[in-house]
Amino acid sequence: MRFLSDNTATACPEILAAIEQANHGLVRAYGDDPWTERLDGVFSEHFGTPVRAFAVATGTAANSLALATLSPPYGAIFAYHEAHIAVDECGAPGFFSGGAQLALLPASHGRLDAATVGTAFANHPRGVHGVQPAALSLTQATELGTAYRPAEVAQLAELAHRAGLKVHMDGARFANAVAFLGCHPADVTWRAGVDVMSFGATKNGALTAEAVVFFDLTLVRDFELRRKRAGHLLSKSRYVAAQLLAYLESGIWKRNAARANALAQRIGIAAGAALLHPVEANEVFLNLGVARRAALRTAGFDFYDWGPEPAGEARLVVSWDQREQDVHALCAALARS
Amino acid sequence: MRFLSDNTATACPEILAAIEQANHGLVRAYGDDPWTERLDGVFSEHFGTPVRAFAVATGTAANSLALATLSPPYGAIFAYHEAHIAVDECGAPGFFSGGAQLALLPASHGRLDAATVGTAFANHPRGVHGVQPAALSLTQATELGTAYRPAEVAQLAELAHRAGLKVHMDGARFANAVAFLGCHPADVTWRAGVDVMSFGATKNGALTAEAVVFFDLTLVRDFELRRKRAGHLLSKSRYVAAQLLAYLESGIWKRNAARANALAQRIGIAAGAALLHPVEANEVFLNLGVARRAALRTAGFDFYDWGPEPAGEARLVVSWDQREQDVHALCAALARS
């Protein structure tokens, strides 16, 4: 029973159906097709404001292409010290930006707070000897399965803007955060000051489709050239665009996220005192101890060890298509152990 | 009637079927899945030698990731001056390699010849003041729709190896070249000295799937890290791997290429004296003159202008799913005009 990652999931039937419907006729390549051309409109509708939205194949590409439009090569990108961009992308932000440096900050439950961020901005040395503060990157939902509240994003973004930085949101699990918060997608993005976001769909039911969404429209031309140059402009663009359209228009973004969140919350409740962080998305972090963790694995549950050993911590991720019976079995095993 | 590019085509039914068959069950992400794990074996079988094969989403990524494993930042990459890597990838080789410089050479009908390449190697300045010859990149089929013969590849690769360079093949239309030559895929690749190739499937019937194939296995680790870092390691890798497996195992690689080639040859014959280059793949280049070219467009044929104006040249590309009646109409229009 696989709780390793939501990347282990299948694609939604609605997504496959959309691909098949797009598979007719000869259309122009590289985005001049009817599907890709609808992206801006459908994303603008979703966010309730005019945006530009671009398809790419991976979250790493989305994050780093977005960050490269925000940071010069001599820029500093502020982020949580366990952020995906810091530890899971093999240095991609440095590659795409031409050498920008990450300025990594501690955070409670994965959420950066205003005091930490404000101090970091204030203490960052000025002058030509240091890298220049350029961007703040927030992950929503965070790497620890929590979600920033709209007011938190707004406060951090205001700090960033006042200090001359732009704000990026890594929304690989954005749908899970919005489903949990019960807010409008705008509330934790442009209305709160986000300039550009990585909008994830792959983990939540797409085949392979992510988007970069620009609320700050001045950055678009630079992005388009960087995307092409990085090999992330797909020739048969219609197939990724079709996935993104279906993802938003069919409502599966919310349905899938809400289902995974709900199952994750059941696991969190079953875990009781072992729970390390509030369950506000589809990830559950547990402090099981080494023996109990091993027993769970022996019982047939697959998941990743997490954090420093020998604490015996574990991360369990619920996918959109996770079988209810597996979650039930996991909850039972946790309650028993 | 669309003759703009083979990127305008749909995906083959066999490809869609393979994606659907892969859409079952939770499997590990990032390539630790049964489909991706079969790639090396199936590609080794295809090429008749042990290779390592890696899926990526675009041809630009395949080319530049491959070249970055062959060239240091201070390297020179020799290629035809109208090569796709030189004019159609927004400087991607420079980006992926950290600044390698292209050394661009003239070629007759898009095929570099030994005299030109040998002279370029011999005349390239030595010492630390110039970039260092690192790689030779050959496109097969070429950007002008011709195909290198096995002996030609072997001669160029030998020149390169003797001068200390590695050999890359841009095989975006590799199937078309092999179908035309009637040779074994090995004959124009590793047996002729190619070290690494970009293996295209997208233009010839895949949804979105390219591979980087290493005949020189020492380059693999460097590649894997560069791929991840560039955002080209797909999380749900199974869906691209499944396409590549179906592409090779079902035989559509050859069937589709042979069909497109045959239709292109009919166009070439119909074009008569207007034909600029031998038709050895699925592309036809014509010198129509501005008036005749405009008339063709008015008659409903879509294609790109090509070359310097006001010569009135045109490129017409036949896709794997091109309707025979459209080709028939085009031939008739060419014969008439």
Next chain:
Amino acid sequence: MRFLSDNTATACPEILAAIEQANHGLVRAYGDDPWTERLDGVFSEHFGTPVRAFAVATGTAANSLALATLSPPYGAIFAYHEAHIAVDECGAPGFFSGGAQLALLPASHGRLDAATVGTAFANHPRGVHGVQPAALSLTQATELGTAYRPAEVAQLAELAHRAGLKVHMDGARFANAVAFLGCHPADVTWRAGVDVMSFGATKNGALTAEAVVFFDLTLVRDFELRRKRAGHLLSKSRYVAAQLLAYLESGIWKRNAARANALAQRIGIAAGAALLHPVEANEVFLNLGVARRAALRTAGFDFYDWGPEPAGEARLVVSWDQREQDVHALCAALARS
């Protein structure tokens, strides 16, 4: 008798004296010293307009730092195909810019002409698939010892600006060009449309001192950060600044250049029909034939072979401190042979 390069020369007494005069007292590092602080004023005086001037240690650094402020990573830099930036800097423009591509053009006697440049701009493909025209780089005096006239620079710069490009001048031998033209330094720089220049002093009498001079003052902040990051902000900045001040204020820039030019012209006259390019600076290019060239070398003259063999071409460079008797001997040898 050494005619290899003006880099083989010593430093001028005035330069050494300036260094010694600067060698007193503790002053702030990294440019906050009285010598460095005078650079802007003295260069503004020299050019007759407000400029910002920055010291760096080498011409390669000056060129590439300047170009990196003009070109994004996906930019194209247009230059003569034998330009120093193209063949003698080991790919530095690609390194400093993050992968910009050189678009190399032919030129008669090393001087780009408006027709060639205009056509190149016009033919450069638009859209995201190609690198974006960003900068035109002119070398003054050129790599072939000729000098652009003010009207020529102005015409090329106007073409560039109209097409959205910025203009860089590689002035490694700028003094030689100005001495030959008899014009004001402004006439072939900002008045003619140059945005930023590499201002050479090393070849013409300095110890090791070059400057980057900005006529377009908006580029300065970006430059300062790139310079620091590239290790070209000198800690004991006063010693390079003192050289540049002495170079301009003592008048040696003109005296040294005029002397070298005059000696070079004598060689050009002695060479007669062997002369390949007009002598408009301190370099002489000769078509001697292999035998005569070898004889000259046997007679004790040191110089570089140039151009494709077996034509037997040679480049001879006169340094500011070249002994007159050596030039006399060379002229005699040329006349004899």
Next chain:
Amino acid sequence: MRFLSDNTATACPEILAAIEQANHGLVRAYGDDPWTERLDGVFSEHFGTPVRAFAVATGTAANSLALATLSPPYGAIFAYHEAHIAVDECGAPGFFSGGAQLALLPASHGRLDAATVGTAFANHPRGVHGVQPAALSLTQATELGTAYRPAEVAQLAELAHRAGLKVHMDGARFANAVAFLGCHPADVTWRAGVDVMSFGATKNGALTAEAVVFFDLTLVRDFELRRKRAGHLLSKSRYVAAQLLAYLESGIWKRNAARANALAQRIGIAAGAALLHPVEANEVFLNLGVARRAALRTAGFDFYDWGPEPAGEARLVVSWDQREQDVHALCAALARS
């Protein structure tokens, strides 16, 4: 009275004399001159082992060029979190390496210890998702004016080598460390496992001269090309080489360092309980409190605030040419306050 930095000092008479002696005759450029050619020998003599030594103009260049030979673009460079390469070089390691990431570690008194480093290596994630441990950089003397003992360097280097990393030493104040330790230069470099070092001379009496010294000779070719490409191969190389030769052969490296160290120790003693770190080189770090620090400044002493406010910390650096009376005055002021 200036205690800001040893970069504020003048150049030693021996250095200026060496430059003047080198200022005769025409010699080949770019390092093919008698001074540069002696560098390898004189540095090999200094270190008691065959080395290759290369002149560059700045310490930032020395550090980052060295690190770029040790780390691929996807590498991790481990260093003290306040290391010069981390906070004072505007991201230079990321620029020169093509995006390598710094992995920053805490240290007591600026000296990394084996436990911290060992844990960091052990905990660094494997696999393609993270940057790959590539180099460990140690600063000697450290940024906090302390010196690693030979056994400490050896222990750290062994950890690094066992984990597959190379070892770099930032020796901007190497002479001060060696003078303090009373050891042979070999004892804290190659004999202790250092692979390449940045060898500083500028702060300790040179005009502007640093060296990169390779104990691992396999890295040299890569370095030479990177140096040229970064604009750090000086055309009139003799003038920097002459400084480095004089620096070692005249013995000023030791004399100057010993003098500055001794004066710094007097300040440390005068500071008493305010001393933050042992004085093992020419830097003194004091915890004065804001009021006392301001008073010192009012009394005419120039220095940098250091560390987080409002602690009132200060860094005072003694230069090789610091006037004894200034140090005397400073000691008196500290004792009084």
